Amino acid sequence: MNMRFLLTFVWVARLGSFRLTAEKLSSTQAAISSRISVLESELGVQLFQRDSRGVSLTREGHNVLGYAEEMLATQQRLLQSLGKADTYSGRLRIGVMDTVIHSWLSELINALSQDYPLVEVELTADTALNLSEQLLKGQLDLIFQTDLLRADGVRNVQLASYPLSWVVAKGAALDRPYDGLEDLCQERLLTFSRLSRPHQDVLNYLHQQGISTPRISCINSVAAIIKLVADGFGIGVLPPVLVSRELQSAAMIALPIKPAPGFAVYVSWRAGAGLELNEAVVNLARSVVAEYQRTASPGHFVLPDAPG
Template identity: 65%
Template sequence: MNLRFLDTFVWVARLGSFRLTAEKLSTTQAAISSRIAVLESELGVQLFLRDSRGVSLTAEGHRVLGYAERMLATQRELHEALGHGQTLEGRLRIGVMDTVIHSWLDQLIAAVTQSYPAIELELTADTALNLAEQLARGQLDLIFQTDLLRAEGIRNLHLASYPVRWLVASDSHLARPYANLAELAGERLITFSRHSRPHQDILGLLQREGIAEPRVCCINSVAAIIKLMGEGFGIGALPPALVIEELARGSLMPLPLAGPPPFDVQASWHGGAGLALSEAVVALSQTVVADWCTRLGPERALPVLV
């Protein structure tokens, strides 16, 4: 039995699409269809049901999937036991939210390039909600975002938490004492994109204080939030880890009020046999993020120790 055809079968089962599998394996949709047809002929069963929405496993396909994943895992273990494990290579599609771009992404890319030079990284920047949808549809292999994703075949790892503070431009009219959160909420507040985890956390915090209609401005760009804060447009809710230089030179300052809940960063990826690229980069990200948090200090970033 051709193990490459089994690997193709596993990817079609994961992604639910011949087209997405062809993109993932850098081949044509016709080649994917041919491999599945050969496998179905050899096994004597139909593996997929095809309709306008894509493909789904038949009952026989579900049974075959478990065996296929174990066979691929056994192949990998055999190579490793013989001391000539396969070099990690191929394309890994990573999705990142803007916060990661402004913190440790460059260090992760450097670490991947040094440790696994044969891996080709394809990066997508988007909001956490959009990244989660693209991961579910199989358009991304690994994402770094804010939420724990609960879906079949998806694994999660909590990498770090960033404390969040209320921040203002030091020379603006907003840089003044506030008696409480209600007084603060009388000004315009700037946070991340609408319906994101930080946005929901801020709304929840304000609602618990009885503040029903705050003026919240949602921005999906960290650079834009920092610029607007610097121009005195509003009070930002942002991790100090993202504005280290601005705080150091005094152009931004934190307000002495308790901030919103911490900003979490999760790694989420498709788990299973044949996904060594994702697993390797997730392991590297743990080390990179832990080192980054240690350099910043606990008041700015807290690594999750596992």
């Protein structure tokens, strides 16, 4: 039995679409359909129901899926026994939010190129909401973002937390004493894109403090926020780790006012037979993040508590 055809069957079952499976496997829709037809003829059963909404497993298809995943897992264990399981190759599609790009993404890409030189990395930068949608559609293999993604076949691990600070340009008009949070919120606040987890958390925090109409400008680019803060356009609601050089050089300062709570970053990925590279990259990311934390200023980048 052709293992590639079994892998194709598993991906059609996961994604519910021949088109999305073709994109995932760098193939054509006609080739995917042909593989499934051959597999159905070989097994003597219909694996999928096809209609205008896509494809869904038949009763026989559900039965075959368990065996197919078991056979792919057995193949992986065989490769492990031969010392070939870590020879990963192919394309890995990673989705990242802007905060990750401006902190430890470069270190992860360097580690990937060293540990898995045959893997071609394709990066997509977007909001957490869009990244989650693309993962579920099979357009991405794993994503780094701010929300737990609850879906069949998807796993999540919290990698780190990013505390926030109120950051201003040193010597700018906004670099002045403030009587408290309400006084500070009379000025323009610059933070992450609207409806993002950090934006919503900042709004909720300010509302809890009795500030219902803060002057918030939402910007979907960390680089743009940092530039605007440096130019004195507003007060940045930022993780200080993203402006560590500016803080160390005193080009920016963190105001001594209690900040809004920070936000967590998770890695979310599809797990299962044939997806061992995803698991390997998750473990690599955890090592990279741990090393990054050791180089960050105390309290600027926080690892999750170890399970007790």
